[in-house]
Amino acid sequence: MPNSFDAYIISTGVALPGDPLDNEVLARKFGASVQWIEMFVGTRQRYLAMDLDSGRVTHSLADLGAEAGAQAIARAGLRPTEIDFVVLSTSMPDTLMPATVNMIVEQLGIDRLPTYQVQSGCAGAIQGLDLTRRLLDDEHRVGLVIGADACAKHVVLDRDVTELQPTELVNYVLFGDGAGAAVVTSEKVPDSIALRSVLNRCCGLGRAPGQIVRWFGAADRYSEQQPVEEDYKAIEEHVPILALEAMYEALDSMAWNSGSVSYLLPPQLSGRMTERIVEKLGLPGVTEISCVADTGNNGNAMPFLQLDLLRKQLRTGERAVAIAIESSKWIKGAVTLEGV
Amino acid sequence: MPNSFDAYIISTGVALPGDPLDNEVLARKFGASVQWIEMFVGTRQRYLAMDLDSGRVTHSLADLGAEAGAQAIARAGLRPTEIDFVVLSTSMPDTLMPATVNMIVEQLGIDRLPTYQVQSGCAGAIQGLDLTRRLLDDEHRVGLVIGADACAKHVVLDRDVTELQPTELVNYVLFGDGAGAAVVTSEKVPDSIALRSVLNRCCGLGRAPGQIVRWFGAADRYSEQQPVEEDYKAIEEHVPILALEAMYEALDSMAWNSGSVSYLLPPQLSGRMTERIVEKLGLPGVTEISCVADTGNNGNAMPFLQLDLLRKQLRTGERAVAIAIESSKWIKGAVTLEGV
Numbered sequence: 069m070p071n072s073f074d075a076y077i078i079s080t081g082v083a084l085p086g087d088p089l090d091n092e093v094l095a096r097k098f099g100a101s102v103q104w105i106e107m108f109v110g111t112r113q114r115y116l117a118m119d120l121d122s123g124r125v126t127h128s129l130a131d132l133g134a135e136a137g138a139q140a141i142a143r144a145g146l147r148p149t150e151i152d153f154v155v156l157s158t159s160m161p162d163t164l165m166p167a168t169v170n171m172i173v174e175q176l177g178i179d180r181l182p183t184y185q186v187q188s189g190c191a192g193a194i195q196g197l198d199l200t201r202r203l204l205d206d207e208h209r210v211g212l213v214i215g216a217d218a219c220a221k222h223v224v225l226d227r228d229v230t231e232l233q234p235t236e237l238v239n240y241v242l243f244g245d246g247a248g249a250a251v252v253t254s255e256k257v258p259d260s261i262a263l264r265s266v267l268n269r270c271c272g273l274g275r276a277p278g279q280i281v282r283w284f285g286a287a288d289r290y291s292e293q294q295p296v297e298e299d300y301k302a303i304e305e306h307v308p309i310l311a312l313e314a315m316y317e318a319l320d321s322m323a324w325n326s327g328s329v330s331y332l333l334p335p336q337l338s339g340r341m342t343e344r345i346v347e348k349l350g351l352p353g354v355t356e357i358s359c360v361a362d363t364g365n366n367g368n369a370m371p372f373l374q375l376d377l378l379r380k381q382l383r384t385g386e387r388a389v390a391i392a393i394e395s396s397k398w399i400k401g402a403v404t405l406e407g408v
Numbered sequence: 409m410p411n412s413f414d415a416y417i418i419s420t421g422v423a424l425p426g427d428p429l430d431n432e433v434l435a436r437k438f439g440a441s442v443q444w445i446e447m448f449v450g451t452r453q454r455y456l457a458m459d460l461d462s463g464r465v466t467h468s469l470a471d472l473g474a475e476a477g478a479q480a481i482a483r484a485g486l487r488p489t490e491i492d493f494v495v496l497s498t499s500m501p502d503t504l505m506p507a508t509v510n511m512i513v514e515q516l517g518i519d520r521l522p523t524y525q526v527q528s529g530c531a532g533a534i535q536g537l538d539l540t541r542r543l544l545d546d547e548h549r550v551g552l553v554i555g556a557d558a559c560a561k562h563v564v565l566d567r568d569v570t571e572l573q574p575t576e577l578v579n580y581v582l583f584g585d586g587a588g589a590a591v592v593t594s595e596k597v598p599d600s601i602a603l604r605s606v607l608n609r610c611c612g613l614g615r616a617p618g619q620i621v622r623w624f625g626a627a628d629r630y631s632e633q634q635p636v637e638e639d640y641k642a643i644e645e646h647v648p649i650l651a652l653e654a655m656y657e658a659l660d661s662m663a664w665n666s667g668s669v670s671y672l673l674p675p676q677l678s679g680r681m682t683e684r685i686v687e688k689l690g691l692p693g694v695t696e697i698s699c700v701a702d703t704g705n706n707g708n709a710m711p712f713l714q715l716d717l718l719r720k721q722l723r724t725g726e727r728a729v730a731i732a733i734e735s736s737k738w739i740k741g742a743v744t745l746e747g748v
Binding site: 123159160161163164165166167170171173174177178179180181182183184185186187188189195198199202203220221222223224225268269270271272273274277279280281282283284285286287288289290295296396397399 | 463499500501503504505506507510511513514517518519520521522523524525526527528529535538539542543560561562563564565608609610611612613614617619620621622623624625626627628629630635636736737739
């Protein structure tokens with residue numbers, strides 16, 4: 069089998085929970101300044117699957133994934149029973165077992181089909197798209213792929229959040245919750261997006277993780293271990309370089325020159341980081357498709373949110389490249405896309 | 409692409425931590441009787457990645473996965489750098505991020521390759537084998553697939569474990585830790601095991617999960633929620649039926665009749681359950697390949713441990729079928745295999 073082969077994204081779906089929360093709301097809640105959030109993070113608003121006052125969870129990850137999936141299925145003109153398999157990527161499953169993907173198919177009202185759940189961070193959507201195109205075969209012609217994240221389990225509200233250090237505070241303003249989805253087929257369909265190639269490459273040998281997110285079980289839930297650790301300096305240093313490498317490796321694999329690309333879907337760590345990365349990539353005349361400033365960084369959902377925006381603009385024969393960089397143990401992800 | 413196509417398992421590897429713990433040790437520690445364990449669970453011994461006296465974790469999941477992976481690579485006569493991609497399936501990752509598969513490749517001393525981690529329970533090894541054969545292409549000719557589980561985070565020792573109820577006690581004697589691995593190629597190699605077809609089917613619509621394993625984050629770690637819930641009655645009722653269905657669907661997909669199968673690798677929930685399932689499957693003259701009574705139920709590792717035993721016996725042209733049933737949200741898994 070060749071490494072480059074086509075699959076077709078025929079529809080997309082998006083689920084963002086509740087009303088958007090702007091920087092005024094977060095600044096009041098966490099004792100930050102609106103100016104600091106705008107300057108440091110560059111995100112204007114985000115959505116959360118919880119109520120910030122009570123801490124009550126309003127949407128499970130399964131809820132978000134099922135909503136985005138149902139929208140993508142409806143937009144494809146299909147019924148859920150016409151889906152042949154489902155792939156979910158996430159860093160924050162509702163439970164370890166069952167895998168959340170199996171609670172999503174329950175909500176979609178379907179079963180008797182293969183399901184797969186990928187544990188990943190920012191590169192998860194790329195991995196999900198890769199596995200989806202490879203799962204298409206004579207028997208499985210229509211796949212649903214979902215990327216979703218929801219951070220409520222890690223958002224501690226019952227402490228004095230108004231005295232957070234900047235390195236902790238950033239986690240309260242950087243992230244958002246949400247899900248995105250796409251229906252992918254092996255058959256070439258008019259007005260679809262051809263998925264031409266996928267790059268998924270772990271490249272962290274000998275380099276410490278830039279991000280660690282722990283989970284606790286029955287035995288270690290009362291331990292003093294830090295749940296989340298980030299090395300923002302390493303992230304700021306390495307991510308733009310890895311994004312540049314990923315872009316050129318993806319273009320090279322297709323023998324596309326950078327001038328032939330009309331749309332760039334850059335990594336969506338934060339509004340501010342995305343600006344810097346786009347500048348570093350330096351693609352002349354390209355149209356940037358970003359959404360992090362309006363949604364917050366919702367991890368595995370982000371590339372699907374960008375694909376949803378791309379679908380409204382991409383014309384036949386136009387090319388796009390989407391890039392996702394995971395700073396946990398350093399993964400380069402990219403897909404090349406073309407309007408059909 | 410056809411749904412049935414071949415990949416070849418050219419080697420296997422196994423990692424079981426420390427010395428085996430027999431029923432005498434567990435009976436003393438948890439106030440159970442050896443007779444009860446033997447009668448109800450039917451497991452003679454198991455391995456744990458922790459010290460039962462101190463609770464100290466002796467092996468991370470990454471340690472176990474890397475050890476099994478390194479053994480499979482060495483037995484294939486390869487160096488780690490000759491591996492083109494790695495797939496890990498587990499229900500108990502060391503952390504949510506990085507995905508444990510990326511810490512395994514770190515231990516193997518390799519990078520610049522695609523990695524994927526599947527979140528799953530007992531059906532995970534089947535899903536990992538499925539994805540591995542589909543990831544083989546012109547560029548990626550040799551894949552390493554690992555199944556691993558380690559339950560230390562959920563084994564609470566700092567309580568009066570000598571007064572556990574039977575429904576709780578069973579979790580302390582049923583499970584074990586471990587990892588198994590296989591090197592899989594697209595090229596037909598003498599003395600390998602051909603992976604002929606894979607069945608992976610979620611079939612739980614409208615049926616409550618038989619097993620729930622939760623994780624806790626920074627926000628809910630002090631909640632009173634039950635970490636593990638099991639409905640053993642539902643598991644005992646449904647698993648044998650699903651195993652029977654999975655076996656016949658797998659055989660049907662290959663147009664194999666049951667009399668042509670020489671080896672059966674049945675689900676490995678417990679020594680006792682496996683006995684009942686084998687009886688239910690009723691394959692005449694078949695050789696059973698089981699190991700749960702000597703290893704405990706180590707989840708995602710089990711089918712690889714069985715494959716490791718099968719490799720020593722399977723001759724050219726002989727057929728085998730391996731079955732795994734996941735009771736979390738009810739998944740039927742099976743693979744058909746043939747000696748090359």
